[in-house]
Amino acid sequence: MRIAYYPGCSLKALAANFDRSARAAMGALGVELVELERWNCCGTVSSLTTDDLMRQLAPVRNLIRAQEAGERRLVTACAMCYNTLKRAALRVEAHPEELAKINAFLDEEPDYRGGVRVLHLLELLRDEVGFEAVAKRVVRPLEGLRVAPYYGCLLLRPRGVGLDDPENPSILEELVRALGAEPVDSPLKGQCCGSYHTVAHKEVVARRAHKILSEAASRGAEALISSCPLCSFNLDNRQRLIRELDGSFAPLPVLYFTELMALAFGLEEALSPEGHYVDPRPFLEERQLLRR
C-alpha cells in the first residue's frame, strides 16, 4: 500500500527519529509512506480567537497539495499535525462560506474542493493494516516489557477529531499488546503534557511531566510511548529539570510508538539515541531487547 504522507516540521528536525522509525516500521508492514512533494507547516499553535481564518491558510494549503497529487487521504504520524490538519479539513467542509473565503484569498492556488481525509498512522494500523498483521510481523516479541501508552490531548480531542474514546482510549494498548509487550494503564494518559508552556514556564511543565511519569512508573511502567514530538519533549527532555526538583526521580525512557514497532520488527537501526534525552538503549539492552 502507498499512501500520501505529511511528515511535518518536527519530524524533519528535532524528531527525525520519529520520521525514520515510522517509515521503517510501516515499510516492514508493506505500507510505503510517500511524502508530499511540497508542503508547509501544518499551521499549529492554533489561535483561540474565533476570527482565525488566516490561521487556516496553512492547513488548507496542505490539503490542496494532497488534492493536487490526486490523493484522497493524507496520513501523519505527528499528533499535532494530525489534529491541526484534521480540524481544518472538517471545519471547511462544515462551513462552505469559510472555505469560499479561504479559496478566494488563496487565489494563486486551485480551489480546495474538500474531501481529503486526514488520517493518523495509528488509525491506519488499526483500521487497515490490522493489529493482527502487526503481531505477525513481530520478530522479537517485547515479552515482559511494561509500556505506558500516553495519548495527551491531540489524539483524543476535540470530539470528531479524536481517533479513540477520549475518556478510555485503547488504540495504543492494542498496539503494545500486538508487539508482545504489556500495556500499563494510567489515569493521566489523556492529560495535557503542558504543551507550549514549556517555553515560558518550564517548571510548570516539569511538575506536570513529573506527575505523568511518576504515575506510570508507580504502576510498573518501564517506558512510555507517545505520538507527539512536543509531548515527548516535555516528558523526556524536561526530566533534567525534574531531577533538579526531585533528586529521587528515576529516569524513564520515552519512545515514539513507531520506535517500539521498529524494535519488535527487528529494525534496530531505526532506534537511535538522537532525539532522546533519556537514551532508551541501555535499558533495552539490559532487557535483552536490543543487541549491544
Added chain:
Amino acid sequence: MADREAVEQEERTSLAEELGVRIYIMGKEYRVPAGLTIMKAMEYAGYKFIRGAGCRAGFCGACGTVYRKEGEYKLRFAVACQKLVEDGMFLVQLPFAPAPRVSYDLEKLRPTENVLLKLYPELARCVACNTCTKACPQEIPVMDYIQAALRGDIKRVAELSFDCIQCGLCSMRCPADIKHYHVAQLARRLYGRYLAPKAEHLAQRVAEIEAGRFDEELDRLTRMGKEELSKLYEARQIEEGVGV
C-alpha cells in the same frame, strides 16, 4: 483661426501618440514615450534618484517597487530598472526596505536545525499566506523557503532562494514581519560554509599552482613579445571541433 486650432490639435495628437504612455507618479498624470523602464520614465518626468537606484541592470535589488494598474485590485511588484511602463500604471518609488539584519559571526554558528529560528524567531509567525511569493519580482517561491527554514532545511532554503536580489519587497508585505531575504542570505552562507560539497579539484589546482607547476610557463609568456603572443593567441585550441 480655425486652421491654427486644427494645427495645434494635430500637434497635440501627434505628441500624445509619440508620448503614448499615460502613467501616474504619486497620483500625478504624466505622458512618457513607450519603451521606457519605470525608472527611466520617472526620470523622464523630472524625478532624480539619489537612493533606491543602483546597478540599473536588474541585479542589485536597490529599485524594488510596487505599482497598480487601472481597473486592477492587486498590487504588482517589479524592479524599476527592468519593468517597462504600461498605460495606466500608478507608480511610486521605494527608497529602502527597512529590515535590519541580525548580527552574527558565521564561524561561531553551526548549521543546526534551529539556527535560523534562533536568529530570526519571527519565522515561526508564518501562516503560509504566500504574500511574500506574490511580491517577489524574481519569481522565487519565497514562502516555500521560509517553510523550509522553519523545519531547519538549510540546503533547501539556499537552493530555493538562490536568485534573490535582496530587494526586500517580501519583507515589506509580510503580515508576520519576517525578514525573508536576511534569513535566506544566512542560509546560503551556512550552506556555503558548512554544507556544500568542497570543490576538490579547486584545492588540487591551488596546490599545484603553489607548488610552482605553472611558473615556468608563466615566465615564458611574460617574456614573449606582442607578435609572438598574438601568434600564439591565434593558434589557440578552443574546443575540439570548434573552428576559430
